[in-house]
Amino acid sequence: MKAIYKREVSSYFNSMTGWIFIAAMTAFIGIYFMVYNLFSGYPYFSSALGSTLYVLMVLIPILTMRSMAEDRRSKTDQLLLTAPVPVAGIVLGKYFAMLTVFAVPMAISALCPLIIKINGTAFLKADYATLLAFFLLGAVEIAVGLFISSLTESQIIASVGTFGLLLVLYLWDGLLTYLPASPSGSLIGLMVILLLVCFLINALSDNWKITGAVLVIGLAVLAVSYLKASAKFVSLLPNVLGKFSLLAAFNSFAQDHVFDLSGTLLYLSLIALLVFLTVQVIQKRRWN
Amino acid sequence: MIEIKNLVKRYGDHNAVDHLSFTVEDGQVFGFLGPNGAGKSTTMNIMTGYLAATSGEVLIDGHNILEEPEAAKQCIGYLPELPPLYPDMTVGEYLRFAAELKRIPKGEQADQLQKALSLTHLEEMEPRLIRNLSKGYRQRVGLAQAILGFPKIIILDEPTVGLDPKQVVEIRELIRHLAKDHTVILSSHILSEIRAVCDHVLIIRKGTFVVSDTPEALEEKLSAAGELEMEIRGTAQQAEALLETVAGITGHTVLEESSGLARLSIKTDRDIRETLFYAFADAKCPILELKPRMATLEEVFLDLTDDDDLIAAKAAALLTGRQDETQEEEGSCDESHL
Numbered sequence: 276m277k278a279i280y281k282r283e284v285s286s287y288f289n290s291m292t293g294w295i296f297i298a299a300m301t302a303f304i305g306i307y308f309m310v311y312n313l314f315s316g317y318p319y320f321s322s323a324l325g326s327t328l329y330v331l332m333v334l335i336p337i338l339t340m341r342s343m344a345e346d347r348r349s350k351t352d353q354l355l356l357t358a359p360v361p362v363a364g365i366v367l368g369k370y371f372a373m374l375t376v377f378a379v380p381m382a383i384s385a386l387c388p389l390i391i392k393i394n395g396t397a398f399l400k401a402d403y404a405t406l407l408a409f410f411l412l413g414a415v416e417i418a419v420g421l422f423i424s425s426l427t428e429s430q431i432i433a434s435v436g437t438f439g440l441l442l443v444l445y446l447w448d449g450l451l452t453y454l455p456a457s458p459s460g461s462l463i464g465l466m467v468i469l470l471l472v473c474f475l476i477n478a479l480s481d482n483w484k485i486t487g488a489v490l491v492i493g494l495a496v497l498a499v500s501y502l503k504a505s506a507k508f509v510s511l512l513p514n515v516l517g518k519f520s521l522l523a524a525f526n527s528f529a530q531d532h533v534f535d536l537s538g539t540l541l542y543l544s545l546i547a548l549l550v551f552l553t554v555q556v557i558q559k560r561r562w563n
Numbered sequence: 564m565i566e567i568k569n570l571v572k573r574y575g576d577h578n579a580v581d582h583l584s585f586t587v588e589d590g591q592v593f594g595f596l597g598p599n600g601a602g603k604s605t606t607m608n609i610m611t612g613y614l615a616a617t618s619g620e621v622l623i624d625g626h627n628i629l630e631e632p633e634a635a636k637q638c639i640g641y642l643p644e645l646p647p648l649y650p651d652m653t654v655g656e657y658l659r660f661a662a663e664l665k666r667i668p669k670g671e672q673a674d675q676l677q678k679a680l681s682l683t684h685l686e687e688m689e690p691r692l693i694r695n696l697s698k699g700y701r702q703r704v705g706l707a708q709a710i711l712g713f714p715k716i717i718i719l720d721e722p723t724v725g726l727d728p729k730q731v732v733e734i735r736e737l738i739r740h741l742a743k744d745h746t747v748i749l750s751s752h753i754l755s756e757i758r759a760v761c762d763h764v765l766i767i768r769k770g771t772f773v774v775s776d777t778p779e780a781l782e783e784k785l786s787a788a789g790e791l792e793m794e795i796r797g798t799a800q801q802a803e804a805l806l807e808t809v810a811g812i813t814g815h816t817v818l819e820e821s822s823g824l825a826r827l828s829i830k831t832d833r834d835i836r837e838t839l840f841y842a843f844a845d846a847k848c849p850i851l852e853l854k855p856r857m858a859t860l861e862e863v864f865l866d867l868t869d870d871d872d873l874i875a876a877k878a879a880a881l882l883t884g885r886q887d888e889t890q891e892e893e894g895s896c897d898e899s900h901l
Contacts, residue, residue: 290745352613
C-alpha cells in the first residue's frame with residue numbers, strides 16, 4: 276500500500292493534475308474568502324467554504340478520473356494485481372494519495388480563520404470544525420470518483436459520471452421534495468430501493484440465494500409493518516432518503532455551527548462503503 | 564513447482580482455456596507454444612492471479628493462487644504481453660516502485676536493482692523517462708521488473724516480441740542464465756525460439772492441451788513415424804519386386820517414373836535403410852537417392868495452427884503418437900454429422 280501511495284502522490288505532482296487541482300482549489304477558496312470575509316467583513320470563514328462546495332463538484336472529478344481507469348487502460352493494473360499486495364491495499368493506496376493532494380489546499384485555507392483573528396473577532400472552533408466537515412465531504416466525493424473510475428477504462432466517462440453523481444448528491448434535498456409523501460407512495464418507493472439494493476448484492480455476490488433471501492425478508496418486513504401501521508409510512512420515503520443528504524450534514528456545521536456527529540459518521544461510513552465497493556468491483560472483474 | 568488442474572476460462576460461450584492441466588517442475592525452462600489466440604496469455608494471466616479461472620485450480624509451490632494470493636504471488640515475477648510501465652516514471656523510479664511492491668527488504672533493494680539492470684543491459688537508461696524509450700528498451704524494462712528480486716518462478720509472455728535480432732539473442736542468453744536457479748515459463752508462437760531455450764514444451768491449441776514433452780522427444784516421435792523417399796535407376800516394377808523382399812515395409816507408392824528413373828515413397832516401421840541398400844545393390848539396381856521424408860516439427864506445428872480442426876487433429880496425432888485413436892474419433896465425428 277505504501278509503495279502505491281508514494282507512486283500515486285509523486286505521479287500527481289509530476290503531472291499537471293495535482294498542481295492544477297491545488298491551484299484551482301486555493302484560488303476559489305481565496306476568492307470567496309476575499310469577498311465574504313475580507314471585503315464584507317463577515318467573521319465566519321465557514322460561509323466562504325460553503326460557497327466553495329460547488330467548485331469541489333467540478334474539481335474532484337479531475338482529481339479522481341484517472342485513479343483506477345488509467346491503470347486498466349494502460350494495463351499497468353497487471354503489475355499491481357500480480358504483485359503480492361491485496362486489492363484493498365491498492366485501492367487504499369490510491370485513495371490516500373488523492374486525500375493527500377486534497378489536504379494541501381485544506382492546509383492552506385486553514386490560515387484563513389487566523390487572518391480573520393488578526394483583524395478582529397474570529398470563531399475558530401466553528402471554522403475549524405467546518406473545515407474538517409469540508410475535508411470529510413471532499414473525501415466522500417473523492418471516494419465517489421474512485422468508485423466510478425473503477426467501473427470504466429475511460430477517464431472521460433469517469434469524470435463525467437462522477438460529476439453527474441455529485442450533482443445529484445448536491446441537488447438531493449431539492450429532489451426529495453418531489454417524492455411522494457403518501458403511505459402507499461412511500462411503500463412503493465422503499466420497495467424500489469430494496470430492489471436496487473438486491474440488484475447490487477446480486478452483482479457483487481453472484482449468489483441468487485443471498486439476493487433472494489434479502490429480497491423476501493425485506494419485502495416481508497415492509498409489507499407487515501405497512502399492514503400494521505400504515506400511518507407511519509406518511510412521508511417515510513423522503514425522510515429515509517433525507518438521512519443520506521450530504522449537504523444537510525455540512526450545513527449543520529457551516530450554518531448552524533453545530534458539531535454534527537451523526538453527519539460525520541454518515542460521511543465516514545459512505546467512504547468505507549465506496550472504498551469497499553471499489554475493491555469488490557476490481558475483484559469481480561477478474562471473473563469476467 | 565506449478566500445478567495447473569483442469570483450468571477453464573469462459574468468455575461468454577467461448578472457452579478461451581478449455582480443461583487444461585499440466586505441471587511445471589522446479590528448474591525447468593518451460594515453453595508455451597501455440598498460435599495467436601491459443602490461450603497462452605489467458606493461461607499466464609490466470610497463473611499469476613491477474614484473472615480468475617471459471618473453474619480449475621492453480622497451485623504455485625502448493626499455494627492456491629486464489630486462496631493464498633500473497634504467498635503465491637511472492638514466488639512469481641511476471642512480464643505480461645504488454646509491459647506494464649508507467650510512462651511518467653524514470654526507469655530507476657519504476658524499478659524501485661516495483662521492488663517495493665514485491666516487498667524486497669529496503670537493505671537489498673539497491674543491490675537487486677543493480678543486478679536486474681545489469682542483466683538486462685539497462686544501466687545507462689536508469690535516469691531516462693520510460694515515455695522516451697523505444698519498444699525494445701521498454702520490453703527490457705518490463706523484463707527487469709519481472710526478474711527483480713529473483714523470485715523462484717519467472718513467467719514471461721512473449722518476451723522477445725518487438726526486439727531486434729541482437730536483442731533476441733541477448734534475451735535468450737538471459738533466460739539461460741536465469742534457468743540455472745529459477746523456473747522460467749515463457750510463451751511464444753515461434754517454434755525456433757522455444758526450441759532454442761526450453762527444455763520442456765507445452766503445445767496448446769484453441770485453449771486445449773495438445774502435447775507436452777521435451778523438444779527432442781517430440782522430434783523423435785516424428786521421425787519414428789517416418790517415410791523414406793528413394794530414387795533408383797530402373798523401372799517401378801523392378802523396384803516394387805525388390806521391395807517385396809525387404810522386411811519392415813508397410814507400404815509404398817510410386818511417385819514418378821520417367822526415362823529409366825523411378826521415384827518411390829516407402830512407409831516403414833523401422834530403420835531399413837541398410838537392408839534396402841544391400842537388396843538393391845545385390846540386384847544391380849543402383850539407388851541414386853535415399854532420404855528420410857519425416858515431417859519436421861515446424862511442419863507439424865504449422866498444421867497444428869491451421870484453422871481446420873481435421874488438419875490440426877492429424878498433426879496433433881503425429882506428435883502424441885496416438886494416430887489410430889484420433890482417426891477413430893474422427894470417424895465417430897463424421898457419423899455424428901450424418
